Amino acid sequence: MVDESCIFCRIIAGEEMVSIVYEDDLTIAFMDIQPASPGHTLVVSREHYPTLFEVPDDLAAHCLAVVKKLAPGVRRAAGAAAVNIFSANGRAGGQDVLHFHLHLIPVREGEEFALQLPNPNAEIPTRSELDVMAARICRAIQDGESAVAAAQGEDRANRGGRRVSPSRDEGGTWIATG
Numbered sequence: 001m002v003d004e005s006c007i008f009c010r011i012i013a014g015e016e017m018v019s020i021v022y023e024d025d026l027t028i029a030f031m032d033i034q035p036a037s038p039g040h041t042l043v044v045s046r047e048h049y050p051t052l053f054e055v056p057d058d059l060a061a062h063c064l065a066v067v068k069k070l071a072p073g074v075r076r077a078a079g080a081a082a083v084n085i086f087s088a089n090g091r092a093g094g095q096d097v098l099h100f101h102l103h104l105i106p107v108r109e110g111e112e113f114a115l116q117l118p119n120p121n122a123e124i125p126t127r128s129e130l131d132v133m134a135a136r137i138c139r140a141i142q143d144g145e146s147a148v149a150a151a152q153g154e155d156r157a158n159r160g161g162r163r164v165s166p167s168r169d170e171g172g173t174w175i176a177t178g
Contacts (some may be wrong), residue, residue: 039078
C-alpha cells in the first residue's frame, strides 16, 4: 500500500533525497532531516501504515529487530552514551508523518533529552488512581479482544466452528476460551 501524499512513501519510491543507513525488503532506515541530536535515525516500514495500531504484528516485530540491530552502531557512530527509541502514534502524540516509523535518538553523556521520564514536575497519582486506570486499561483490552473474538466467532459460526471469547486465567493473563 502506497500513499502518494506521504513523504516516506515517496522516499521509499526513490522520489526524494535521503541518507540511507540500512534497508531490507520490509524496512528502510535513514537520517532524520530534523534531528533531535546528531545521528538521529528513522526506521520506517516500506508498507504504508499510519500508526503502530495498523501495523501487522510480524512487521512490527521486524521493525523492532531492525532497531535493535542498528542501535549499537548509531550509539558508537554518534559518540552517545545511550540511544532512546521512540514512536509517536497519531497527531495528538506528536506524529508529524502519518507513516509508521521508529526514532533512534542518540543521547550523549550530560546532554538533556527532551522527553525525560519520569517527568520531575508530574504529580504522583495515588495507588487507588493507578488501580482505577489499570482496571480501565484491562477493560479496554478485553473489549477490543471481545470485538475481535466476536468477529472471528461469527466467521467460525458461519463455517461451523466454535466461538472464542477472552477471559483471565488464575495468574490474570488474558486467554481465549470457548
